[in-house]
Amino acid sequence: MRTKDLVATAISNTFRSKLRTTLTVLAIFVGAFTLTLTNAVGAGVSQYVDAQVGALGSPDVFIITQASDATTAGDGPVKYDAGSSASVSSQQGPPGTTTKALTDTDLNKIGDTAGIVSVDPIRAVQPDYIEYGTGTQYEFSINATSAVTTADLTAGGQLDGSASEAQLVLPDTFVTPLGFASADDAVGASVSIGITDILGEKHTVNATVVGVSLESLLAAGAGANDALIAELADAQSGGIETAVTSYGVAVAHFDTALSADGVTALKADLATEGYTASTIEDQLGAVQTVINGIVGVLNAFAVIALIAAAFGIINTLLMSVQERTREIGLMKAMGMSGGKVYTLFSLEAIVIGFLGSAIGAGVAIGLGSVLSAVLSQGLLSGLPGLNILLFEPTSVAFVILLVMLIAFLSGTLPAQRAAKQNPIESLRYE
Amino acid sequence: MDSEWVIDAQGLEKSYGSGASRFDALKGVSVQIAPGETVAIVGKSGSGKSTLMHLLALLDEPDKGTLQVTGQDAKSLSKRAVNELRNKEFGFVFQQFFLTPNVSVLDNVILPLKIAGMGGKERRKRGMDVLEQLELADKAGNKATTLSGGQKQRVVIGRALVNAPRVIFADEPTGNLDTATGAVVEDILFELNHSQGITLVIVTHDEDLAARCDRQIYIRDGLVVSQTTSNHTHSPHTGAHALVTPEAQTTAGGAA
Ligand SMILES: Nc1ncnc2c1ncn2[C@@H]1O[C@H](COP(=O)(O)OP(=O)(O)O)[C@@H](O)[C@H]1O
Ligand SMILES: [Mg+2]
Numbered sequence: 001m002r003t004k005d006l007v008a009t010a011i012s013n014t015f016r017s018k019l020r021t022t023l024t025v026l027a028i029f030v031g032a033f034t035l036t037l038t039n040a041v042g043a044g045v046s047q048y049v050d051a052q053v054g055a056l057g058s059p060d061v062f063i064i065t066q067a068s069d070a071t072t073a074g075d076g077p078v079k080y081d082a083g084s085s086a087s088v089s090s091q092q093g094p095p096g097t098t099t100k101a102l103t104d105t106d107l108n109k110i111g112d113t114a115g116i117v118s119v120d121p122i123r124a125v126q127p128d129y130i131e132y133g134t135g136t137q138y139e140f141s142i143n144a145t146s147a148v149t150t151a152d153l154t155a156g157g158q159l160d161g162s163a164s165e166a167q168l169v170l171p172d173t174f175v176t177p178l179g180f181a182s183a184d185d186a187v188g189a190s191v192s193i194g195i196t197d198i199l200g201e202k203h204t205v206n207a208t209v210v211g212v213s214l215e216s217l218l219a220a221g222a223g224a225n226d227a228l229i230a231e232l233a234d235a236q237s238g239g240i241e242t243a244v245t246s247y248g249v250a251v252a253h254f255d256t257a258l259s260a261d262g263v264t265a266l267k268a269d270l271a272t273e274g275y276t277a278s279t280i281e282d283q284l285g286a287v288q289t290v291i292n293g294i295v296g297v298l299n300a301f302a303v304i305a306l307i308a309a310a311f312g313i314i315n316t317l318l319m320s321v322q323e324r325t326r327e328i329g330l331m332k333a334m335g336m337s338g339g340k341v342y343t344l345f346s347l348e349a350i351v352i353g354f355l356g357s358a359i360g361a362g363v364a365i366g367l368g369s370v371l372s373a374v375l376s377q378g379l380l381s382g383l384p385g386l387n388i389l390l391f392e393p394t395s396v397a398f399v400i401l402l403v404m405l406i407a408f409l410s411g412t413l414p415a416q417r418a419a420k421q422n423p424i425e426s427l428r429y430e
Numbered sequence: 431m432d433s434e435w436v437i438d439a440q441g442l443e444k445s446y447g448s449g450a451s452r453f454d455a456l457k458g459v460s461v462q463i464a465p466g467e468t469v470a471i472v473g474k475s476g477s478g479k480s481t482l483m484h485l486l487a488l489l490d491e492p493d494k495g496t497l498q499v500t501g502q503d504a505k506s507l508s509k510r511a512v513n514e515l516r517n518k519e520f521g522f523v524f525q526q527f528f529l530t531p532n533v534s535v536l537d538n539v540i541l542p543l544k545i546a547g548m549g550g551k552e553r554r555k556r557g558m559d560v561l562e563q564l565e566l567a568d569k570a571g572n573k574a575t576t577l578s579g580g581q582k583q584r585v586v587i588g589r590a591l592v593n594a595p596r597v598i599f600a601d602e603p604t605g606n607l608d609t610a611t612g613a614v615v616e617d618i619l620f621e622l623n624h625s626q627g628i629t630l631v632i633v634t635h636d637e638d639l640a641a642r643c644d645r646q647i648y649i650r651d652g653l654v655v656s657q658t659t660s661n662h663t664h665s666p667h668t669g670a671h672a673l674v675t676p677e678a679q680t681t682a683g684g685a686a
Contacts, residue, residue, distance in 0.1 A: 001544060001545050001547055002547050002549075005544050005547075005550075009544075012533075326526075326528050327528070329528075330528045330541075331541070331545060333487075333489055333516065333522055334516065334517055334541065334542045334545055335513040335514060335516040335517025335518075335542070335545055335546070336513070336517075336545045337509070337510065337513050340545075424484050424489050427524060427528070428480075
């Protein structure tokens with residue numbers, strides 16, 4: 001039999017028992033539908049996170065903290081040593097652990113490490129409000145790492161780290177409340193930022209808006225350049241220099257010429273000196289790992305549905321082989337080889353798998369696109385740029401092929417039965 | 431010897447099951463069939479007729495004995511060669527129709543050609559030719575299930591005929607047809623033998639059908655008990671009574 005004829009015969013055989021085929025296809029449909037959707041969620045969120053990574057930019061930056069000491073419960077108190085454990089504790093690091101802060105000595109040591117170009121401490125500033133002209137004052141926060149990241153701009157330009165002028169990148173949600181007609185209107189304007197020092201005295205600092213950015217999941221708050229941060233930090237310290245001698249986190253620029261292996265080696269060097277260095281990608285990787293975990297669990301459910309459907313295919317085809325005993329016997333008597341009979345039934349399984357998965361994927365794309373559009377207008381409107389369901393052609397094709405493979409494997413048992421059938425046994429009628 | 435016989439079987443033995451339930455269906459049967467001959471295998475139900483036909487048609491393998499088909503030793507043939515031989519040289523008519531339901535008459539008829547891997551156009555043409563010959567051309571597009579018994583059996587003959595076989599094996603071809611339609615089917619088979627020289631091997635317990643054949647092989651309990659030759663030459667209805675031996679008559683009577 002020609003391959004073309006085998007395929008055509010398999011397709012027409014599939015439609016011979018319509019109800020049975022429909023029910024089996026339905027079972028596969030559920031699995032394929034779910035798998036397509038979960039993959040789309042994974043892809044959608046991944047793409048969003050990637051875009052955020054892009055927004056954070058700066059591939060040549062390490063976020064550096066002290067390596068967390070194992071001061072966990074049960075070890076007992078650690079002896080105080082003026083040399084090493086001088087400035088203990090900060091809010092950095094995972095909850096439930098204490099991380100030692102970085103001192104100026106540490107910064108010098110990091111700066112001297114081969115491969116590090118510069119190192120700057122991150123100084124957290126807590127402004128009270130922002131105000132434009134004599135308008136309403138709004139609560140306001142500044143993203144401490146904004147000086148080293150790239151904002152996702154809707155108007156204006158990026159911060160200039162080396163400028164002596166205090167610069168600000170304003171989140172776009174502030175544009176209208178502050179009284180600007182548009183994002184472009186805000187660019188170039190001078191705003192005042194209110195801040196209270198540690199003695200309780202209030203100060204205002206002026207800054208120029210150089211850009212307007214989209215609110216980002218991973219970098220909330222406004223962006224400020226080094227000059228503005230320094231001004232705010234000075235105001236906050238109330239002139240008492242000793243107040244800030246330790247920092248939770250430092251930002252280090254490393255040599256952009258370093259290869260990926262070089263970066264890894266540099267991280268190891270810093271680790272031996274007792275510092276934990278991670279790139280922004282490393283930090284986002286953790287977020288992505290969590291998301292991938294969730295998608296993985298959802299995928300597992302879809303695969304369970306597919307396994308259930310596989311038993312449906314086995315059952316359907318076994319019944320079909322049983323019913324068509326005579327037909328199979330006749331075809332073998334007329335010279336059809338066992339291999340061709342096997343292929344015929346395998347193809348029937350694959351056709352069923354294809355029908356279920358193609359319809360499942362198609363419906364998932366249709367419904368998912370509508371859902372995605374509705375969600376991005378409603379529930380998820382707070383996360384601009386997030387396309388919660390992203391249907392990638394390759395992953396849809398992968399789902400369909402995977403289901404066809406599962407169907408083929410399910411078809412092996414019935415197909416083998418059919419292939420091994422003895423034509424005489426099948427044709428006996430006495 | 432080589433080309434003298436289409437089928438030359440010597441000392442065929444075949445048993446089913448093993449141990450206590452072992453049953454010897456054939457106990458040493460020798461049969462020779464010449465090209466263009468019509469041979470009836472006659473016997474009671476359970477005597478081993480179908481078993482013998484299956485062996486001769488290479489649908490099964492004997493436990494003992496030798497079998498030569500068109501001069502080739504069956505044992506020496508590969509599985510593939512056996513399949514090809516059955517597909518190209520043999521046609522089959524069974525007691526039941528074994529037509530695929532919900533498939534058109536034409537598609538049923540061309541099944542052997544499809545299995546042979548013939549192209550769609552060519553096989554449709556061959557199929558229509560055969561249906562024309564059997565006066566079923568107007569039913570080509572009908573579903574097989576919509577036909578009457580006689581029409582169905584004609585479709586079955588069409589299917590056996592479409593690959594222009596050398597031998598047609600028919601196991602009780604009129605077994606479940608009424609006398610009139612049975613006679614029509616018989617006429618078609620003998621006409622094929624007459625005009626195209628197709629060898630017929632007919633398994634039957636119908637004495638009248640057996641008498642229309644050139645030769646009758648009587649089987650009882652797995653052994654050939656007698657062979658008779660009709661003295662008619664291509665005039666099937668003359669002398670049908672003269673050839674029946676007394677022994678054959680008892681066998682036939684028992685089966686009827
Ligand atoms: N697969 C089988 N297993 C066991 N016994 C069988 C099998 N096939 C046939 N037989 C037995 O072999 C004998 C001959 O069968 P068969 O050739 O079909 O007889 P006939 O066609 O003359 O009626 C019968 O007794 C039958 O019961
Ligand atoms: Mg029989």
